[in-house]
Amino acid sequence: MVDARGYSCPIPVVMVQRAVKTDDPKSLTVLVDEQVCVENVTRFANAAGYKVTVSRDGDDYRMELTK
Amino acid sequence: MKKINWTVVLAGVVVGVAALILSGLGNPANMGFCIACFERDIAGTLGLHSAAVVQYMRPEIIGLVLGAMIMALVKGEFRAKGGSSPATRFLLGALVMIGALVFLGCPLRMVLRLGGGDLNALLALVGFALGIFVGTLFLKRGFSLKRSYTLAASEGFVLPAVLLIAGALFLIVPSLFRISTEGPGSQHAPFLIALLIAAVVGALAQRARLCMVGGLRDAMMFKDFKLLYGFAAILIVTILGKLALGGLGWGKLTPFKLGFAEQPVAHSNHVWSFLGMALAGWGSVLLGGCPLRQLILSGEGNGDSAVAVFGMIAGAAISHNFGLAGKGGAAAAEAVSTNAKVVILCGFVILLAISLINLPKGAKKQA
Numbered sequence: 001m002v003d004a005r006g007y008s009c010p011i012p013v014v015m016v017q018r019a020v021k022t023d024d025p026k027s028l029t030v031l032v033d034e035q036v037c038v039e040n041v042t043r044f045a046n047a048a049g050y051k052v053t054v055s056r057d058g059d060d061y062r063m064e065l066t067k
Numbered sequence: 068m069k070k071i072n073w074t075v076v077l078a079g080v081v082v083g084v085a086a087l088i089l090s091g092l093g094n095p096a097n098m099g100f101c102i103a104c105f106e107r108d109i110a111g112t113l114g115l116h117s118a119a120v121v122q123y124m125r126p127e128i129i130g131l132v133l134g135a136m137i138m139a140l141v142k143g144e145f146r147a148k149g150g151s152s153p154a155t156r157f158l159l160g161a162l163v164m165i166g167a168l169v170f171l172g173c174p175l176r177m178v179l180r181l182g183g184g185d186l187n188a189l190l191a192l193v194g195f196a197l198g199i200f201v202g203t204l205f206l207k208r209g210f211s212l213k214r215s216y217t218l219a220a221s222e223g224f225v226l227p228a229v230l231l232i233a234g235a236l237f238l239i240v241p242s243l244f245r246i247s248t249e250g251p252g253s254q255h256a257p258f259l260i261a262l263l264i265a266a267v268v269g270a271l272a273q274r275a276r277l278c279m280v281g282g283l284r285d286a287m288m289f290k291d292f293k294l295l296y297g298f299a300a301i302l303i304v305t306i307l308g309k310l311a312l313g314g315l316g317w318g319k320l321t322p323f324k325l326g327f328a329e330q331p332v333a334h335s336n337h338v339w340s341f342l343g344m345a346l347a348g349w350g351s352v353l354l355g356g357c358p359l360r361q362l363i364l365s366g367e368g369n370g371d372s373a374v375a376v377f378g379m380i381a382g383a384a385i386s387h388n389f390g391l392a393g394k395g396g397a398a399a400a401e402a403v404s405t406n407a408k409v410v411i412l413c414g415f416v417i418l419l420a421i422s423l424i425n426l427p428k429g430a431k432k433q434a
Contacts, residue, residue: 005214006151006214006215006216007211007214007215008151008215008355008364008371010206010281010284010285010288010289010355011355013288013289014206014288018209033146033148033217034144034146035142035144036276039276043289043291043293044289044291047289047291059146059217
């Protein structure tokens with residue numbers, strides 16, 4: 001789980017990048033609170049071979065990354 | 068996977084065209100837009116500094132913020148937030164401004180200067196890229212100015228409201244303000260037209276997330292070239308526009324002129340242009356975006372970016388009050404003062420300290 005709420009891009013992408021690099025997880029949950037971060041994390045995750053589903057969670061976005 | 072992001076290209080094209088139009092309508096040469104210069108002019112018109120040639124209430128700054136704000140409200144992306152190291156951001160904003168003013172242009176004007184054939188901007192671009200690279204080294208190790216928090220909506224409207232009121236006052240009671248009668252500050256497109264054009268650009272830049280720093284940063288860190296398309300589009304449109312329209316002598320647009328010598332509002336001190344923009348690039352990476360992006364984010368309700376903008380305005384005042392800004396038109400040896408050189412070098416020390424202090428615990432060992 002990466003909780004990147006409150007962080008502005010590119011920090012959330014870096015957080016996801018670090019999580020992917022260290023553990024290479026099959027699935028990863030990412031929380032962000034800006035539409036622009038959803039876009040940026042999705043672009044990064046797709047390039048890293050993950051499928052992304054996004055759901056709204058109040059004011060936040062919950063992203064499920066799966067390989 | 069190398070899909071071209073056309074929103075970014077469109078935003079870049081519109082920025083380029085808008086800059087050409089604004090220069091044609093009276094803005095200084097190669098300065099259709101310059102976030103650093105225009106915030107400096109606003110600092111001047113408010114009397115925060117006394118450089119008589121750079122004082123004017125630039126409607127472009129107001130328009131960019133308001134356009135971004137309207138677009139963010141329409142798209143449901145307006146969100147008041149803040150609390151991510153505001154004092155540090157103020158300081159970073161000031162340093163970015165001081166670095167940019169030594170070179171004489173924000174990253175956007177650097178691209179516009181290049182597009183106009185001003186090769187002095189080329190070494191500045193190399194410095195800028197190096198500054199960004201250094202910044203990304205810290206980002207990769209987990210640098211952040213810590214998280215922000217959702218705040219009352221009013222926080223998000225502070226900068227837009229301040230600019231709106233300042234602009235309205237300027238139109239209604241101009242005698243309150245200092246207005247240049249010569250020099251770059253006296254050269255400007257008609258107020259309301261510039262405001263409108265900038266609002267369109269602000270709205271598009273909000274959609275495209277356009278950022279002069281983000282392009283190189285994302286390319287270096289993630290091999291993500293999305294934002295670089297905007298950078299390239301601005302450059303190409305400017306070159307073509309200057310060749311075509313400038314060659315035809317449209318409006319006050321100066322023609323494309325390739326070279327180092329006698330470029331408008333510029334100097335040829337390459338070492339300090341390089342170092343000035345390296346400082347601006349590094350500082351902007353720590354802030355999360357270039358001066359233009361800080362304006363757009365302020366329009367989206369980001370109070371931290373608004374603080375950075377206030378910091379840049381303060382930095383502009385410091386620049387001119389202490390003789391740090393580069394001298395346009397001066398010989399290379401005289402263009403950058405000793406004060407400026409000392410401050411730039413101290414600026415690097417401050418950026419290094421901020422970069423190291425804000426790494427997560429244990430990151431230094433990991434690195």
